[in-house]
Amino acid sequence: MKRPLRGFFAAALAALAAIATLGLSAAPASAAGRDAAAAPNAAAAVTVDFAGTVSLSNCSGSLIRFPGSASTDPALVLSNGHCLTSGFLDPGEVLVDQASTRTFGLLNASGRSVATLRATKLAYATMTDTDISVYQLNRTYAQIQSSYGISALEVSGTHPVQGTAIKVVSGYWKTIYSCSIDGFVHLLKEGDWTWKDSVRYTSSCNTIGGTSGSPVIDTATGKVVAINNTGNEDGGRCTLNNPCEVDANGTVTVRRGINYAEQTYGIGACVTTGNRFDLTLPGCTLPKP
CATH class of the missing domain: 2.40.10.10 (Trypsin-like serine proteases)
Structure with missing residues (x-):
């Protein structure tokens, strides 16, 4: 890693x-x-450029949205599963909807940190088949855009x-x-x-x-x-x-x-209304707990 x-x-x-x-x-x-x-x-x-990327305490990440995400949805941050503060996940281990208050430094186009974003939960994380962690924030995309003029990166x-x-x-x-x-x-x-x-x-x-x-x-x-x-x-x-x-x-x-x-193209198939992970959705192939 x-x-x-x-x-x-x-x-x-x-x-x-x-x-x-x-x-x-x-x-x-x-x-x-x-x-x-x-x-x-x-x-x-x-x-x-750096707009929409974030810095973690130990890794990098990005403010992301999916094609179906609404501006009023709570925003999401994407990083690796092996970047969790608790350490590496075991093979086969999947975390869903775990409380979290982790913070992220939001960068502008030039790479300057313009805000500290805070999670409300770890929405999904695994190191099996893929290596991802997705955090849900306490602010919406619209609120972040209004306050800092920064849009989320769209996941293809x-x-x-x-x-x-x-x-x-x-x-x-x-x-x-x-x-x-x-x-x-x-x-x-x-x-x-x-x-x-x-x-x-x-x-x-x-x-x-x-x-x-x-x-x-x-x-x-x-x-x-x-x-x-x-x-x-x-x-x-x-x-x-x-x-x-x-x-x-x-x-x-x-x-x-x-x-x-x-x-990352398969992540969006597991996300439903309100940016909520639903691993039972048709087409969702992410590992399940």
Whole structure:
């Protein structure tokens, strides 16, 4: 996992380097050439900045809405399941409607924190099949828009496409990484956890600790298509901080220095009127308690 930050000195040094280069680090040799191949898709159609992203105490996140969300609905914040203050969830563990007062720093376009948002509950969280946490806030989208002029990022309801130009926007580090979707992973295994149909980045999205939970934004639409969550740091095979890819035939591939995200298009199928999670809805495939 792109581990939650707990004062790691090495991660801080890496982040400073990333900020200095706007997140466009040199590609590891193991992925050389993939960014060049994706270049024709790299032209941005919309401006992607920090507006609508949030910083957590240990991770990144975003203020989100779904196509069916109303302006009067309580707003939602999306981050990783492994970013919970209580620690990692066990495989198979799912949390729904848990009381929470967690706070989030809301960023404007330039990356300045303009407000502290507060949760009323953890609406949903799991590290099984995917790696997400969704918090419900004590303010509506309309109230946040009226007070701070910031709109929520919309979560796309469709599967992303290989070669799509993306930006990974970290509210924690106030850094934006630019790359493309290199492909999709049948199963991504890391330690005890397994995630399905994960997004693999091309090499210039060289994300680090603290970028966990960052929204992955399609630069053509401005919509969230995934959530940043892990990367292979040392070339290890299927171990903590060294996820491996497993294809449909069981073949294992290790890509040192390559980072990954979990798709988000299926979340909206589990959300009903009032931004309430209902895991019994037709088409909802999120893991259930």
